[in-house]
Amino acid sequence: MPEGTFRRNNSLSDSLASVEEAELIQELRRELAADLADAPSFPELVGDTRMLRTLRGFDHKVHAAADAFREHLEARRAWGLNAIREQLVASVGGHLWNLRCADLPYGEELLPYIPEVVVFARGEDGDPVSLGIWGKQRVSDLIKEVEDWRNKFMQYSLSLMEAKALLLDQASEDQGRLVHFVNVLDLENWSAIGNADRTWPEFVTQMSGPVLQTYHDFNSYIFAIRTTRWARMAYSMIEPALPKKVKEKILLLGDNFQSSQELRRVLDEGKLNQLKNRQFASAGQRQQGRVIVKGRDSFEFQIEVPSGATLTWTFSVEGSQCMQRCSWCSPSELNFCVLACTATPGGAMGYEPLLCGWKNTLVSGTSSGKLDPCDDDDKSRMLVLRWDNRNAWLTSKLLQYRIELELPLPRDSSEEWGKSARLYVVMVAANLAALGVAFALDLFTKGVHSPL
Numbered sequence: 001m002p003e004g005t006f007r008r009n010n011s012l013s014d015s016l017a018s019v020e021e022a023e024l025i026q027e028l029r030r031e032l033a034a035d036l037a038d039a040p041s042f043p044e045l046v047g048d049t050r051m052l053r054t055l056r057g058f059d060h061k062v063h064a065a066a067d068a069f070r071e072h073l074e075a076r077r078a079w080g081l082n083a084i085r086e087q088l089v090a091s092v093g094g095h096l097w098n099l100r101c102a103d104l105p106y107g108e109e110l111l112p113y114i115p116e117v118v119v120f121a122r123g124e125d126g127d128p129v130s131l132g133i134w135g136k137q138r139v140s141d142l143i144k145e146v147e148d149w150r151n152k153f154m155q156y157s158l159s160l161m162e163a164k165a166l167l168l169d170q171a172s173e174d175q176g177r178l179v180h181f182v183n184v185l186d187l188e189n190w191s192a193i194g195n196a197d198r199t200w201p202e203f204v205t206q207m208s209g210p211v212l213q214t215y216h217d218f219n220s221y222i223f224a225i226r227t228t229r230w231a232r233m234a235y236s237m238i239e240p241a242l243p244k245k246v247k248e249k250i251l252l253l254g255d256n257f258q259s260s261q262e263l264r265r266v267l268d269e270g271k272l273n274q275l276k277n278r279q280f281a282s283a284g285q286r287q288q289g290r291v292i293v294k295g296r297d298s299f300e301f302q303i304e305v306p307s308g309a310t311l312t313w314t315f316s317v318e319g320s321q322c323m324q325r326c327s328w329c330s331p332s333e334l335n336f337c338v339l340a341c342t343a344t345p346g347g348a349m350g351y352e353p354l355l356c357g358w359k360n361t362l363v364s365g366t367s368s369g370k371l372d373p374c375d376d377d378d379k380s381r382m383l384v385l386r387w388d389n390r391n392a393w394l395t396s397k398l399l400q401y402r403i404e405l406e407l408p409l410p411r412d413s414s415e416e417w418g419k420s421a422r423l424y425v426v427m428v429a430a431n432l433a434a435l436g437v438a439f440a441l442d443l444f445t446k447g448v449h450s451p452l
Contacts, residue, residue, distance in 0.1 A: 014125070014177045014220075017052050024060055025051045031066045035073055040082050044169035052178065057216030072214035079154070079211060085162045096167040097122070098312075098404055104159045106152040113142035117280060118163065120184065121271040126175045127220065128167060129182045129266060133280060135189040135226070139200050150203060157208060161215050168218060180220035182266050184275070188226040221266070222250045225257040225275065270310075270372030279308040279373060288402035293334065295395055298388040301403060302341070305381045307373070313385060314368040315401040319392075333364040334387045334397055338371065341382040 017025060028051055029036065039046055051069075058064040076082055092099055099118050101107045120131035142149055164181060171179040224231065232252060239247060253260050258272050267275075274280070293299045305311050319332045340352050371383075389397050 013056070014127075014180065016172075016176070016178055017048065021052060021055065021060070022048075024055055024062060027062050028055060028065055028069075031062060032069060035070055039073055039076075042082075042085060044165045047169065049169055049172050049178065050165075053217035068214065068216060072216075075211045075214050079158055081158060081162060084155075084159050085166070088159060088162055088166065092163065095402070096163060096170060097128070098402075099163055099167075101156075101160070104163070105155045107156055109146065110142070110152060110156050113138045113146070115280070118160065119167075120280070121267055123182055123266045124268065125266075126171065126177070127179055127182050127266070128171065129184060129271075131280060132183065132185045134185050134187050135228075143199050150207065153203075154208060154211075157212060161212060161218075164218055165215065181218055182220055183222045184267075185222065185224045186226055186275070186278075186280075187224050187228050187231045188278075190228045190231045220249060221262070223257070223260075223263050223266075224250070224252045225263075226255055227252045268372075274308075274310075274373060277308070277373075287404075288400075290398065290400045293387055293389040293397045293399050295392040296390050298386055298390060299399060300387075301385040301401070303383055303385070303403065303405065305371070305383055305405065307379055310370060310372050310406040311383065311403070312368070312370040312406070313401065313403045314366070315363075315387075315399060316366040317364055317387075317397055317399055319395050319397040332397065333362055333391075334389055334399065335391070336361050336363045336367070336388075337386050339384045339386060341384060 025048055036046055044050060054065045054069050055062070058068060092103065097119055101111055101116055101118055115133040115136050117131040119128045121129040123129050142153075146152060168179050168181070224235075235250075235252060251260070251262055253263065257263060258276055264272070291299050303311070315336075317332050317334050342352055385401075385403065387397075387399055389395075
């Protein structure tokens with residue numbers, strides 16, 4: 001096949017398989033026939049989308065892609081990944097967009113040392129955007145303070161990768177395109193001085209890295225924000241040896257990252273402001289339920305939204321046909337609005353519409369939305385989500401809702417935190433490997449362990 005045929009369908013492309021790639025997928029399946037016969041029939045593992053990711057990860061070289069896929073299947077057997085996947089499906093179900101790191105095995109115990117957010121935002125194109133707060137990682141403390149940390153970190157990391165595989169497969173099917181994770185890394189206070197614990201690079205190169213590297217073409221761009229001088233020096237050492245397709249994915253941005261046109265094409269103004277204000281959603285509150293809203297009635301859900309928090313909601317409306325078949329009784333419509341609670345002069349509770357576009361909107365079927373923090377939002381707000389069925393005389397509606405509150409991390413302005421957030425330079429390779437940039441990790445397997 002002529003060189004350049006797949007120029008557009010590389011690891012940064014979101015297009016589904018071309019005609020030529022569909023033929024290569026079938027060729028890959030023929031080569032893997034015996035291996036696939038013994039593999040579980042998980043769609044995110046053996047479906048065409050995963051085959052396409054593996055092919056693009058290896059420049060459409062079928063034999064290399066087949067070898068890589070066999071390595072992943074061997075890793076699944078060695079680490080019990082099929083059981084991990086089944087546990088995720090049972091516990092998370094279809095709510096992958098709302099998954100928190102704390103929901104994963106040992107997540108609550110490990111997050112103080114490796115803070116990250118699985119889905120910080122939904123990109124403008126529909127890609128999930130993850131957030132790694134590298135400047136606040138404390139790897140040496142993790143090694144010293146967490147009992148059986150190797151096993152716990154592996155169980156956490158493998159569960160995270162399986163969750164990403166499920167989400168990417170689901171989102172790709174829903175959106176009709178090859179969805180990737182976009183990664184944002186906050187490098188504020190990142191330093192190569194201190195915490196030079198050699199146990200970590202050995203663990204990454206010998207234990208976690210070889211497994212995590214078998215998940216191919218999961219990521220598109222990697223945006224490093226508030227990039228420190230130490231981080232730039234570390235990257236400049238690695239960059240010459242990185243393949244071109246890897247370098248194309250990485251963008252180093254400073255404190256003025258909000259002005260980056262590339263990043264603005266991914267994140268909306270609300271999420272950019274959250275990053276600017278260091279409002280990292282690390283914890284959440286979720287509530288879901290179902291209720292019958294009778295004719296001429298309404299249902300209200302009252303919630304307090306702390307400063308800096310993001311409120312998201314998803315709901316569906318179903319209803320039976322009015323027995324009188326009145327033209328004004330729609331079977332599956334409710335009026336929906338978001339209101340702010342206010343105190344009247346007499347002390348009673350009043351309501352006023354929010355200037356956010358959610359004012360008495362007629363909704364049918366499934367709908368979702370969110371309220372991002374405001375720049376001048378320095379105190380909690382009491383809000384009411386109201387579903388109104390007062391236009392219907394006889395038709396009841398079934399309302400199923402899920403409401404989630406993403407809470408920000410506390411802002412840390414102390415100098416002591418910066419001192420404790422220094423990392424050994426090998427963390428660059430370790431974290432890049434976890435993102436699928438295997439070549440950077442290879443540098444350290446050859447003995448490059450010098451601090452910068």
